[in-house]
Every structure is written in structure tokens, then in C-alpha cells.
Amino acid sequence: MEDLVREWQDRLRRMIPGGGGRGIIIVAVLALLGFGAWSAYYTVPSDSVAVVQRFGKYLKEVPPGLHFKFPLGIDVATTVPVKRQLKQEFGFLTPGANDPYQGSRPREVKRETEMVTGDLNAALVEWVVQYRVSDPVKFLFEVREPSETLRYVSESVMREVVGDRTVDEVITIGRQEIEAEALTKMQALSTKYAMGISIDQVQLKNINPPQPVQESFNEVNQAQQEKEKLINEARRDYNKVIPLAEGEKDQRIREADGYRLKRVNEAEGDVARFSALLAEYSKAPEVTRRRIYIETLQDVMPGLSSKIIIDEQTRSILPFLNVDTPKGAQP
Incomplete structure (x- = not known):
């Protein structure tokens, strides 16, 4: 931009002999107009909305796309990612994170993870909070540094929930109950403080004893x-x-x-x-x-091998029975 201004100054000096001061004024006006035109439009990403302020006062929200505003600081558009899932990590930090409030500061890592359970035992707890910006206006204007406030809320709630359980429950069987209860309490505090944040998930990571x-x-x-x-x-x-x-x-x-x-x-x-x-x-x-x-x-007669029939009325014939004949042989 400075090179462009000098170039226009040189051209005007050559065009207007003896009018160097006047040329500088013209160049400054042109530069001011060019800067105003350049700052009059802005683009909102597809996963965000822009909150527009005029002279510092809230004016409106604008959807994604190309938009125009009054230049020279009259209107200020602040982009807020309402469709993007954000997260905060406690006890560790993912390399390459752009959000300064996403991970723990190096000097805060040990302090954040050290907790006392309900049976007076110590545990090192690491967890992740995933959230979205549900109300951009509240997120920007109701609470100073809402992301940092959310870290304090999350740490306070997690210490309370862990402090109500034994160390065995925290490390082994009580993880799901802790996540569910912490999610409910974090969301309640976020709503109470009008932070404009919706908590999606609380997930426990590594839980170890000292x-x-x-x-x-x-x-x-x-x-x-x-x-x-x-x-x-x-x-x-x-x-x-x-x-x-x-x-x-x-x-x-x-x-x-x-x-x-x-x-x-x-x-x-x-x-x-x-x-x-x-x-x-x-x-x-x-x-x-x-x-x-x-x-x-x-029923009986068919089972007999031989049959002897005697007529009781016959008196003159001598009955004869050959007892020597083998059974089954013909007489």
C-alpha cells in the first residue's frame, strides 16, 4: 500500500508542477477512498455467522457469504463459528492447536489434573470438553473471555464430581456416570452465566493414581x-x-x-x-x-399245534390217543 501511495505521489508531482503539497493531499484522499472501498466488504465462512457492531453498539447478525459494511471502523464485523464443534483439553494439549484456550498451559497441566476423591485418595484426571457457540451475541458481550470462563467452570465441576466418588469408581466403573453428571452441571452453569455455549460432550481420558x-x-x-x-x-x-x-x-x-x-x-x-x-x-x-x-x-385255538375233538354223545367207539407220536408228526 505504501509503495502504491508513493507511486501515485510521484505521478502527481510530474503532472502538477509546483503543486507537490496539493498532490500529496489528492493522493491521500485517493488512498483513503481505496482503503475504504477495500474494507467495505467482508466474507463470512459457511460454518460461522458475523456479529456487526456500529460505533461499538450491536447492530445485527449476518449469515455466511459476501457482505458489505460501512468502512473506516464505522462498522466492525466479528466472525463467530456457530456450526463448528470446539473443544477444550485438560491435562494435555494437542500439537498444532490454534485456540489459545483449547489446551492446558504448561505450568497449569499438573495442577489441573491433580484431584482428591471422596475417600481422600489422589488421582490424576485428564478430560476433554466439546462445545458449540449457541448464541453469538451472549458469547461476545455477556461474559468477558467466555472460553477462559468455560475452562474455570469445567475444572470446578470436575473437581466436585470426582470428590463425590471413591478412587475405584473414578478409575474403573464410574467413568460414564462422572461424564454424564459433569455434562449436566457444566451446561447448567453455562446457562446460568449466559455464556452462549452449548456443551455437547464431556469425555474422560487418562485417569491414573499418583x-x-x-x-x-x-x-x-x-x-x-x-x-x-x-x-x-x-x-x-x-x-x-x-x-x-x-x-x-x-x-x-x-x-x-x-x-x-x-x-x-x-x-x-x-x-x-x-x-x-x-x-x-x-x-x-x-x-x-x-x-x-x-x-x-x-383267540386260543389258532395257537395250538394239534386239536382233539371228542363228541360226548358217542358211546360205542373206543377213544384212542397215540401218545407216542412226536409233537408235530403225522399219525
Whole structure:
């Protein structure tokens, strides 16, 4: 820009002899107009909105795209990423982060992670808070340095939540409950302070005991995991054997019920048949007796190998029975 101004000054001096002062004024005016035209337009990214201030007073919000404003500092447009998920890291810092409030300062890393649990044990807790800007106006004007305020809120809430639990819950089984409770409390404080921030997720990262007792704690943790493993194996065997035994028991019971019903039905059928036979026998005893006699002979006679029929009315013929003939031979 300065080179361009000097070039125009030189041209005007050559064009206006003896009018160097006047030429400088003209050049300055042209430069001012050019700078004003250059600063009159601005572009808002697709994941952001711009908050426009006129003489420092809030004017409006503008959507993504190319826009124009009054130049020379009359209107000031501040871009706020409302569709981008932001994050803050506690106890560590991702290399290459652009946000100065994203990660812990080197001198604050140890202090942020050192916490005392409810059973008066120490733990080193690292976590991440993911959030979005939900209200750009509140984010810019209601709280001074909202990102830094969010770090203080997050640290305060996490110390409170960790302080309500034992060290075993914090390191092993209570991680999900801690994340859920911390998310709820952080969002409540953000709303109370009108920070214009929406908390999306709180995620615990590394949770370790202090360095002097870390080796002993790892041994205890391994023993706890081995215990859980044995319990799970026992439950697996239980779930495998017990249902099989229950099934066999039910099968035996059903078989016994079926056999019982079969015998009861057979007995009831025999009773009904005998009752019917008795009723017929009572009507004609002689006929029924003869019919039973004949039916019995029909069942018995086919099983005999030889048959001897004697007529009781024959008196003059000597009955003869060859007892020496082998069974099954022709006489």
C-alpha cells in the first residue's frame, strides 16, 4: 500500500508542477477512498455467522457469504463459528492447536489434573470438553473471555464430581456416570452465566493414581480384572448348565404327565368297556356267556399245534390217543 501511495505521489508531482503539497493531499484522499472501498466488504465462512457492531453498539447478525459494511471502523464485523464443534483439553494439549484456550498451559497441566476423591485418595484426571457457540451475541458481550470462563467452570465441576466418588469408581466403573453428571452441571452453569455455549460432550481420558503408587495400583487393578473375568466365566457356565437342567426337568415332568394321562385314559376306557359288557350280560347272560366262550376259543385255538375233538354223545367207539407220536408228526 505504501509503495502504491508513493507511486501515485510521484505521478502527481510530474503532472502538477509546483503543486507537490496539493498532490500529496489528492493522493491521500485517493488512498483513503481505496482503503475504504477495500474494507467495505467482508466474507463470512459457511460454518460461522458475523456479529456487526456500529460505533461499538450491536447492530445485527449476518449469515455466511459476501457482505458489505460501512468502512473506516464505522462498522466492525466479528466472525463467530456457530456450526463448528470446539473443544477444550485438560491435562494435555494437542500439537498444532490454534485456540489459545483449547489446551492446558504448561505450568497449569499438573495442577489441573491433580484431584482428591471422596475417600481422600489422589488421582490424576485428564478430560476433554466439546462445545458449540449457541448464541453469538451472549458469547461476545455477556461474559468477558467466555472460553477462559468455560475452562474455570469445567475444572470446578470436575473437581466436585470426582470428590463425590471413591478412587475405584473414578478409575474403573464410574467413568460414564462422572461424564454424564459433569455434562449436566457444566451446561447448567453455562446457562446460568449466559455464556452462549452449548456443551455437547464431556469425555474422560487418562485417569491414573499418583506416580509413587501407580505400580501398586496397577497390580490391584489387574487383580480386580482377573476377579471380574472369573466371575464372568462362572456366570457363563451357570447360564450354560442351569437352563439345560431346567429343560430336562421340564421334559421329564411332561413325559410323566403324558404317561399319567395315558394310563388314566386306558383305565377309564377299560371301565367303560366292562360296564358296557356287564350291561349286555345282564340282559342275556347265556348268550353273552356263549359269545365270550366262542371269542376266547378264537383267540386260543389258532395257537395250538394239534386239536382233539371228542363228541360226548358217542358211546360205542373206543377213544384212542397215540401218545407216542412226536409233537408235530403225522399219525
